[in-house]
Amino acid sequence: MIEALIFDVFGTCVDWRNSVAREVAAVLPEVDAFAFADAWRGEYDPAMARVRAGNRGYIPLDDLHLENLHIVADRFGVELADPEALNRAWDKLDPWPDVVVGLNEIRRSRIVAPCSNGSIALITRMARNAGLPWDCVLGADLAHDYKPKPEVYRAACAALRLPPAKVMMVAAHNSDLRAARAQGLATGFVLRPQEHGAQQNTDLLAEDDWDIVAADFHELAARVAGQ
Structure with missing residues (x-):
């Protein structure tokens, strides 16, 4: 039986695009906030x-985000009065509407934790802002590397003292699940067709026979409860 579910965060649990654009619009009203948010996210990978x-x-994602913010600000030709304040936009990402309730449903019977490329500090601040009920915070800081490197998934399982077969990686990104499955984890795909806005053309369907395919976290919780 699956004892723990670990989750991708950006895109799967939280709506980074609308949230970051909101913060950009408040600070830089002269730019296209969504174009700026997309460009900032485009420097992520x-x-x-x-x-x-x-x-x-290894450099925590907080610092990479700040470096990338300067790159994008230069590209857009804007001056940032307080770059670190705008960088904290990533602490303030709103959850998708089904996430908090769904996580609480799953948490009744399973461990729930993020397995994110965000630092422990960033994901903790985000959780407090968004009300995400994690049991603990896992991810890149443990492995000192970034997904989809195998070490990140293995470090999460090791921190929980569980074999990979008892851990399910949940993501809205097929590539994340492929990497997790290669390390022996179970896999859950949740569709997020608006992560990149109305013109999204990636991850619009499950591209493999993942263990669970769900439309949202409510369906995910029901499927997990039935196992």
Whole structure:
């Protein structure tokens, strides 16, 4: 039986795009807030890729976000009076409407924890803001590396003192689940067709025979309860 579910956070649990755009609009009303948010997020994977490739040591995502903010601000030709304050937009991401209730439903019988590329500090602040009821916070800080590196999934299982077969990785991203399955974890896919806005063209369906495929966290909770 699955004893713990670990979750991707950005996109799966929280609506980063609308939340970040809201904060950008408040600070930089002269720019297209959604274009700025998309560009900022667009620097996310390239920044982590340099760490994953060993081209630089591990740097918490908080700091990568700040570096990326300066890159994007230069690209948009804007001056930031307080970059660190705007960087805290990532602490204030709103959960998708089904997430808090769904997590509480799952938590009645299973451990729930994030397995995120966010730092422990970032994910903790986000959880307090969004009311996410995690039992603990896992992820990149434990492994000093970023998903989809195998070490991140293995470190999460080790921290819970559970074999991978008793842990389910839940994500709205097929690539995350492929990497988790390769390490022996069970997999749960939850559809988030609006993560990247109305024009999203990725992760619109389950691309493999994941152990659970659910429309939202309510369905996920019901499927988990039935196991």
